[in-house]
Amino acid sequence: MVPRQPGLGVLSPNASRLEVWGDPIAHSRSPQLHAAAYRLLDLEWTYGRRRVSETSFAGELAALDDGYRGLSLTMPLKGVAFAAAASLDRRAQLTGAVNTLLLDSDGPRGFNTDVGGIVRALADDGVTHIPRARIVGAGATATSALVALAELGAQEVEVVARRPEAVEPLAGLGSRLGVAVSTASFAASVHPEVALTIATLPGDAPIPDASADALARSGGPLLDVVYGHWPTPLSAAWERAGSPARSGLGMLLHQALLQIRIFRHGDPNTPLVGEDDALDAMRRALEEPAAA
Structure with missing residues (x-):
């Protein structure tokens, strides 16, 4: 596959579910960060976590319905997510690693927000x-x-x-x-x-x-x-x-904000309306005890 620069595809109007996948995954603070931002931004989205291995990734991805808007990927899935993406942003192309998938009608769009x-x-x-x-x-x-x-x-x-x-x-x-x-x-x-x-x-x-x-x-x-x-x-x-x-x-905080830009606008470089307040809410969420 020759990577192409992502264009804005069409998301299902029902696409409101998001998750972070990895193995292990119980330690992830991403659900707290995303939930805090969604509340402040009035986004009626949900964000969960799922334990997914490299071997089960393809099947789990294929089984998602149109209620899913996007995924955050942590170790060890950044390589298999790169391979699964139909398009890649420049940072993903350079690194060979995808930590964000936007699930639009053109196929999964891969991004690297870790950089x-x-x-x-x-x-x-x-x-x-x-x-x-x-x-x-x-x-x-x-x-x-x-x-x-x-x-x-x-x-x-x-x-x-x-x-x-x-x-x-x-x-x-x-x-x-x-x-x-x-x-x-x-x-x-x-x-x-x-x-x-x-x-x-x-x-x-x-x-x-x-x-x-x-x-x-x-x-x-x-x-x-x-x-x-x-x-x-x-x-x-x-x-x-x-x-x-x-x-x-700090890296987790900012890569999550860039993910939310992607999930909202399809572009990590397009700021959110109310972004500064959302970032403050996310910082406060990190100060709270990690969810069990």
Whole structure:
């Protein structure tokens, strides 16, 4: 399939159901975020969660009726959602990852709002330009981190990975983006100074203290995309080093807002009427205990 730029298809007038899919999924805060925004925006939509594996994804997607408007996808479904999309936005094309499907009459339209979520979360902390950065981990989310860093002007990015061969696709993507990607090992005791570190590892990924401390000493502020397991080994190392560390809640917040733009307008770049108030409501929802 040759990806085409999405056009605005036709949604069923009954399309008011949305869900987040993944495996595991019980930890997801997305239902709280979306519900808070829908209430404020007077959208009569519902948003649930469903445990879906890579092997069951195609069958679950095919079984949806026209009452479904769209889906949010989390791990491990971003690759299979990419393959299922009839059209892709530029960020999805670059990353090979789709975390949002709009279910219109032209077939599922795939988007990646993780990239924008990272960019907007960093902007909340006043970070709008990064010349040199580090990514810890080389999985699916690392591609979104690399595209986000490129959008922020990064020219050099070091990727720390357990397997050097896992960095090769990121190096290829970096070449397309004009970013020089280098590889480093967790065993390294010294790393070059960078202005920012983005961690894309699972929250329970084991990292020896010595490795985490070496990364923290030269890593600048940390954005760890994890939010369900906090603190992480890396955030603890940043605390020991006296450097700031942020969880992935800011990224989650902003990528969800971009998803709502898509579900409402079919376009992540079209703001919502009342968007600032909706974002405030979503922030307050994150301050509440996670729903069981």
